Amino acid sequence: MKIKVDKLREQRHDKKRLEKRLFELCPDAPSGEYLAICPMGLSKEGVIAFSKENIVIAHGKGELELLDASKVSAFKATSENGCVFLECEYDGKARNLCVSDNREQKLYTKIMHDLAGVYGKRELPENKGESRHDKKDGICPVCGGELKPGEKRCKKCSKPLKLILRLFGLTHGFRAKILITALMLVIISSVSLVVPYLNRILVDDYIKSGKSDISYKGFAFVILSMVFVQIILNLLSIVRRYFSASAGAGLQTELATKNFDKALSLSLSTGSAYESGDLYTRINREISDIQWILTEHVPNYLEHILKLVFVGVLLFTYDVKLALVMLLPIPVIIFVFYIVREPTHALWVKQRSKSRQSNSVLHDIYSGIRVVKSYGTEKREFDRYDKVSKEYRDIQIKNEILWPLIIRPTFFLAGIGEFFLLYFVGNRILDGSMTLGEMAQFSAYVSMIYAPLRELANLPKLITYLGVSVNKMFDLLDEKEEMKDAPGAKAVTVVGEVEFKNVSFGYDETREILKDINLTVKPGEMIGIVGRSGAGKSTLINLIMRMYDPTSGSITVDGHDLRDINQESYRSQIGVVLQENYLFTGSVYENILYAKPDAGYDEVIAAAKAAGAHVFIMKLPDAYNTKVGERGYTLSGGERQRIAIARALLRDPKILILDEATASLDTETERRVQDALANLIRNRTTFAIAHRLSTLRNATRLIVIEHGTIAETGTHDELMEKKGLYYSLVMAQRNMSTNNKSDKE
Amino acid sequence: MEIKYNNGVVYLTPELASFVKVGDFLGVDLTGDISRLNESALDAPRLPHYDRVRLRRAFPFSLGDKYISVLDFEQNEIGLIEDISAFPEKQAQLIRNELERVYYSPRVTAIKSVKERLGYAFFAVDSDVGALEIPLRDVYRSLIRIGDDRLVIIDTDGNRYYIDSIKALDKTSQKKLELYV
Structure with missing residues (x-):
């Protein structure tokens, strides 16, 4: 199916059409082959065309401008909040070529890349596979329609009923149980119709029969039948509950694991777009809400609806006139429900979103509790929480007042049919055409219809609840995985040769963080990465770990493109020590073992010893079995760091990444960790980022990154001799430390 | 047995160490070439004889009789016992008794x-x-x-x-x- 948004874009970018327009505007434009041609965007009418000789700009009718291609260099697409500029360097000066709103971002970036090789100096290699930017395409993942900014699905696909239907699509494996539940409901509803019938027999044939020779045997039989029916109904309900509950619990687990799996598979950038509290509620609360509604309410409503239908049919076969009277108010009721649906819907949506907001605030504050405490902003944060929880309270109170105002009159309307019936049936009894037993039977049927009808008034509320929860859940499930393994990606045993070929990368389309990086690292080399904050050091490391793919160019490991290597196998051969390393709740032993679950005790001890951790671990209350992490024994930064190093050592990685591994430590601890690191680095390809340049003294080579490019490479001595960037960085640090010393003196 | 990173990890085998009772305490005699053991810069130099050593289990919860750290009185690790049962019965009993005393814990x-x-x-x-x-x-x-x-x-x-x-x-x-x- 052609997607609407693509069709529009194709139309807009159609080369022939644009060429035609160019010559319409400016008939004297040079004819020839155009490499690319695009609309001017904001100026609507204009066209800009690129050929090998010229850049032809048609601003409007007759307004033609020609730029000599030989003077053009360095294309750039820059994006502002609401628009994109395509710029170039012309005759040594920056020039703006065209401006458009954000929908042309992709086209401009493409032109920038395509033409860089034609006009400028740099040859960009062909970009392999799908670019990470493609995900910004505004395409609904369900139906393929166009999305508005910020939407995950189009409006149509976000309708509660549509989503609930999609939810049922996820019930494979529980279908049999759901079917049995439905069957049970049919049986229960039909069996319950027998009770009023027995009532009638009881009244007409025995109690009010007026006969003197009542068979007490028959009388007892009717009573016993009533007991029997009740027993059957209860038994069936138990069976029904068993099946619906086990289907519900199964579905809940299925959904929760599916969501969690998804959350884990998202790349860092998308994953971090969700607050962790938000992710937690999505996986936990929303899904248990869904389960609760599906197992507690949906069967009930189904039962009500079934009874409604059965009783209706029964009444019509028995007495059409009577049935009509009884059913007369139903359309009215449904109409009233329909009217109140919208306002009540709004009430509950508001309440839900406030409740979620208050949860989220709480989680946010508590995640940052250290900052809160250290800034002494408890009062402010309390007020913030207080505000949302009061808003939540207010909305609850308001809803609790408004709800009965809406629902009570509706209930009254819903009950009005019973008065009709009373009048009608009363008349019939008075004129003798109906017995008392029949009246009892009919009253029972009426309440069987009207009680469910009242319940059905709550249906919109439930659908909303379910819709909101399901919506939230599908938001996550519909998130596109950016870093999928390419088909045919294989597991590779890494030796450790890493090569960057013309690698460029930016987190968004127009801002390149890394530009044209070329670097070859031999197995076993230690590369120190140096540079100012924001120069692109961590980005480089993220690319090596394949947290992201390069926008253009390629990274190879032992000659294999990273995109062709199975991610799991690749990452299992990388060791990482970060500035802050998370220890999971569990023992020290388990935390070290995390890197290699099948390692023996002796290996763990050896790794800890090499990491300089064994001595302090043996001093912990339960040595290696001491619990750490949340609710456990608190370790110092240096201790945590050494456990992380032991973890990395145990993994025996071929490629090692040290991202400011010693930055948060004091000098003495750092010396110890450095010794531990020296053990770790041996015979492994290592990439180390450090601000404290002295920590890179073991590096075989240093690369200095400046504005996203490699500015200098060489050994410490070579770079010092060169007196370039590295030299100035080292000098700046030396001055700082001597200043610090003299300050102290 | 091959150990991958035995940087400084010293295992006290029966050939290397014999545990003796010295007064009320547990002592150890290191026989053989102890200079070979002084690999780790962080530990104190080892002596041929200790009157009193301390024992600590590396995995007190998961392994009772294995990986016991033998420390001198300043808490410097002399070495690890990989498995108590590798020692002659009499010594093993001494070690177990000492552990029992240190890790007093009712069942x-x-x-x-x-x-x-x-x-x-x-x-x-x-x-x-x-x-x-x-x-x-x-x-x-x-x-x-x-x-x-x-x-x-x-x-x-x-x-x-x-x-x-x-x-x-x-x-x-x-x-x-x-x-x-």
Whole structure:
């Protein structure tokens, strides 16, 4: 199916059409082959065309401008909040070529890349596979329609009923149980119709029969039948509950694991777009809400609806006139429900979103509790929480007042049919055409219809609840995985040769963080990465770990493109020590073992010893079995760091990444960790980022990154001799430390 | 056995070390070439004889008789015993006795009652050293599961009590525990 948004874009970018327009505007434009041609965007009418000789700009009718291609260099697409500029360097000066709103971002970036090789100096290699930017395409993942900014699905696909239907699509494996539940409901509803019938027999044939020779045997039989029916109904309900509950619990687990799996598979950038509290509620609360509604309410409503239908049919076969009277108010009721649906819907949506907001605030504050405490902003944060929880309270109170105002009159309307019936049936009894037993039977049927009808008034509320929860859940499930393994990606045993070929990368389309990086690292080399904050050091490391793919160019490991290597196998051969390393709740032993679950005790001890951790671990209350992490024994930064190093050592990685591994430590601890690191680095390809340049003294080579490019490479001595960037960085640090010393003196 | 990173990890084998009783304490004689052992810069130089050594289990919960750290009195590690049972029976017994002394921890055999008062819980239990009352501050934190079936109880004073097998307890004791683990 052609997607609407693509069709529009194709139309807009159609080369022939644009060429035609160019010559319409400016008939004297040079004819020839155009490499690319695009609309001017904001100026609507204009066209800009690129050929090998010229850049032809048609601003409007007759307004033609020609730029000599030989003077053009360095294309750039820059994006502002609401628009994109395509710029170039012309005759040594920056020039703006065209401006458009954000929908042309992709086209401009493409032109920038395509033409860089034609006009400028740099040859960009062909970009392999799908670019990470493609995900910004505004395409609904369900139906393929166009999305508005910020939407995950189009409006149509976000309708509660549509989503609930999609939810049922996820019930494979529980279908049999759901079917049995439905069957049970049919049986229960039909069996319950027998009770009023027995009532009638009881009244007409025995109690009010007026006969003197009542068979007490028959009388007892009717009573016993009533007991029997009740027993059957209860038994069936138990069976029904068993099946619906086990289907519900199964579905809940299925959904929760599916969501969690998804959350884990998202790349860092998308994953971090969700607050962790938000992710937690999505996986936990929303899904248990869904389960609760599906197992507690949906069967009930189904039962009500079934009874409604059965009783209706029964009444019509028995007495059409009577049935009509009884059913007369139903359309009215449904109409009233329909009217109140919208306002009540709004009430509950508001309440839900406030409740979620208050949860989220709480989680946010508590995640940052250290900052809160250290800034002494408890009062402010309390007020913030207080505000949302009061808003939540207010909305609850308001809803609790408004709800009965809406629902009570509706209930009254819903009950009005019973008065009709009373009048009608009363008349019939008075004129003798109906017995008392029949009246009892009919009253029972009426309440069987009207009680469910009242319940059905709550249906919109439930659908909303379910819709909101399901919506939230599908938001996550519909998130596109950016870093999928390419088909045919294989597991590779890494030796450790890493090569960057013309690698460029930016987190968004127009801002390149890394530009044209070329670097070859031999197995076993230690590369120190140096540079100012924001120069692109961590980005480089993220690319090596394949947290992201390069926008253009390629990274190879032992000659294999990273995109062709199975991610799991690749990452299992990388060791990482970060500035802050998370220890999971569990023992020290388990935390070290995390890197290699099948390692023996002796290996763990050896790794800890090499990491300089064994001595302090043996001093912990339960040595290696001491619990750490949340609710456990608190370790110092240096201790945590050494456990992380032991973890990395145990993994025996071929490629090692040290991202400011010693930055948060004091000098003495750092010396110890450095010794531990020296053990770790041996015979492994290592990439180390450090601000404290002295920590890179073991590096075989240093690369200095400046504005996203490699500015200098060489050994410490070579770079010092060169007196370039590295030299100035080292000098700046030396001055700082001597200043610090003299300050102290 | 090949050990991948034996940087400084020294295993005290029966050929290398013999444990002796020196007065009330456990001592050790290192035989053979001890200079070879002085690999780790962080540990103190090793002596041919120690009058008194300390023992610490590296994995007190998961391994009782294996990976025992032997420390001098300044807490410098002389070496690790990989497995006590590798030593001659007499020495092994000495080591076990010392461990038993250091890691004094009664084995709970039955739970009689659990009372909760003002955030504290009192476990009345039977143990291999008789009936005990164990006061706990935060029950959930004080009961630490080891694997599937074992449990350590740490009381308000830091004493440890072991339940070697929860499943081996009688049904009533199990029911009482079930609420907390």
